[in-house]
Amino acid sequence: MRKKVLWLLTMPAILALLTGCTQVNEDITKDSTGFWNEYVVWPLSQAIEYFADVTGENYGLSIIIITIIIRLVLLPLNVKQLKSSKAMQDIQPELKELREKYSSKDAQTQQKLQQETMSLFQKHGVNPLAGCLPLIVQMPILIGFYHAIMRTPEVATHSFLWMELGEPSYILAVVTALTTFLQQKLMMAGAAAAQNPQMTMMLYLMPIMIGTFAFFFPSALALYWVVGNLFMIAQTVFIRKPMMDKQETGGKAK
Incomplete structure (x- = not known):
């Protein structure tokens, strides 16, 4: 548990480091070279352009659509x-x-x-690393999407609602922190992690860190975070909570 907490806490720092790399100040084009540019940043940039065209040059709505698609793929x-x-959680007494x-x-x-x-893990079909897999998968997507936003010139020249997508939005930064907190709070509700001091620390520390990054990053990226958080909140309400309630009911029946 301690290693997982440490990993989660270092994720924003890794993100901050990597966002300064790989030609972040250069526009992404079809002629950009390198695996990262050709297979991650350029396709995401093209996706932004495509959905913006479909929605009448609405780059904010385009980012929302791509975010939902990414979350559905990761579902x-x-x-x-x-x-x-x-x-x-179920095998904690045996552990x-x-x-x-x-x-x-x-x-x-x-x-x-x-x-x-x-042997206990194998008996119950538990993979202790499975909880980190979505985090590992999301990291390059998040960094790639950051680069696509930063290096697609059209994004910075458009607005969405009250926001200039190429500039930070302090209101959206606060919303980012609040939705991050709510998403984590719902995930911890009723779980053993809620009594874990390290996880409790994360409940407050992660929203502060993510919100701080949102204060300095373009609002387009903060928009991605907010929509992603709202998706995860809905996932918790409609998938996780019923799943947990069903398993707890089944456990009591036994």
């Missing part, structure tokens, strides 16, 4: 993550018993603990 991974999270049984710090005992833990 199966997120559902798998939810199932893995629930399965991990605690194993840790108490093999509490000695000598190498042989710790090796036995690892073997018994892996």
